[in-house]
Amino acid sequence: MHFSEEVGDAVSSVLANWGLGYTFFCNCEFEMASKYFSKALGMNLDARSSWGIVSMKSNLAVFCNYFSGNIDAGFDRSAEAVRDAEESGDVISKALAYAGHGYSCYGKGNLEEAEKQLLKGIDFCARANIPSYEVGSRVCLGETYFDMGDFTRSQGQFEKAASICETIQFFPSWGCLSRAGVERSKAMIDNKDVNWEALAVLIQKNRMKTFEGMHQRYLGEIFLKIDDRHFSDAERCIRMAIEADQRNGMMLHLGRDHALYAELFQRKGDRSKFQEHLGKAIDLFRECGADGWLKKAEEELATLS
Numbered sequence: 001m002h003f004s005e006e007v008g009d010a011v012s013s014v015l016a017n018w019g020l021g022y023t024f025f026c027n028c029e030f031e032m033a034s035k036y037f038s039k040a041l042g043m044n045l046d047a048r049s050s051w052g053i054v055s056m057k058s059n060l061a062v063f064c065n066y067f068s069g070n071i072d073a074g075f076d077r078s079a080e081a082v083r084d085a086e087e088s089g090d091v092i093s094k095a096l097a098y099a100g101h102g103y104s105c106y107g108k109g110n111l112e113e114a115e116k117q118l119l120k121g122i123d124f125c126a127r128a129n130i131p132s133y134e135v136g137s138r139v140c141l142g143e144t145y146f147d148m149g150d151f152t153r154s155q156g157q158f159e160k161a162a163s164i165c166e167t168i169q170f171f172p173s174w175g176c177l178s179r180a181g182v183e184r185s186k187a188m189i190d191n192k193d194v195n196w197e198a199l200a201v202l203i204q205k206n207r208m209k210t211f212e213g214m215h216q217r218y219l220g221e222i223f224l225k226i227d228d229r230h231f232s233d234a235e236r237c238i239r240m241a242i243e244a245d246q247r248n249g250m251m252l253h254l255g256r257d258h259a260l261y262a263e264l265f266q267r268k269g270d271r272s273k274f275q276e277h278l279g280k281a282i283d284l285f286r287e288c289g290a291d292g293w294l295k296k297a298e299e300e301l302a303t304l305s
């Protein structure tokens with residue numbers, strides 16, 4: 001990066017800052033990631049590169065705001081990127097903007113709008129041949145369909161994301177998460193069709209701290225929802241998800257972990273622990289600005305009144 005700046009190579013400098021930003025994101029160092037993405041954004045603003053500006057705003061919204069749990073800031077930023085992209089009419093800008101805003105809508109808990117934005121993002125990513133962002137969009141859409149209870153479509157999106165990663169032989173940790181998503185969705189459709197060995201291997205192969213908690217939560221959901229005989233396994237995985245997301249500063253995901261933990265205690269008939277962990281989820285969702293997830297959790301808590 002320093003060499004590209006010394007020789008005045010603006011393109012290489014932007015790419016270097018993007019690469020550093022993404023590397024810090026993978027390691028859950030969100031402030032450092034934001035520093036380098038913001039630097040790249042400033043360079044694109046100076047160059048008046050419309051798609052470059054949209055790209056960095058979307059990167060900041062997803063890799064820094066969404067994953068750290070600063071959902072309000074990310075939503076405002078990705079909505080701005082969408083406005084910029086629609087004004088420019090550029091296909092690449094639209095691909096990146098819709099993909100990023102889909103994540104923000106999902107973070108808000110607005111699943112219907114997330115689906116709409118992500119489908120647009122996937123369409124434009126395919127037109128512009130941007131497989132990396134298509135993978136990310138399909139992973140988030142797989143999550144969206146899962147939370148809608150549409151496990152068949154969820155499985156399909158995760159399978160497509162995994163297939164892209166395997167075809168281009170790139171982003172192996174995204175591929176591992178996608179394959180884990182496939183197994184989770186399959187388990188909800190047929191609880192006898194769980195490839196436990198494959199799930200264990202996928203967790204071992206993951207190299208991104210960002211996905212540590214997600215892998216454990218996926219596994220905890222499978223254990224919890226296939227039957228009533230795996231509560232101890234589910235609890236172990238959920239606790240590991242909580243520890244990972246707490247350690248890695250992923251507050252929205254931490255809220256999702258506590259909400260799942262509350263569900264476990266509800267299934268066990270432990271009213272006190274159910275209230276405790278759902279209360280923690282509510283506090284985290286409120287802090288993140290995750291309005292839809294907050295409303296859902298508050299409605300669940302109100303059923304005890």
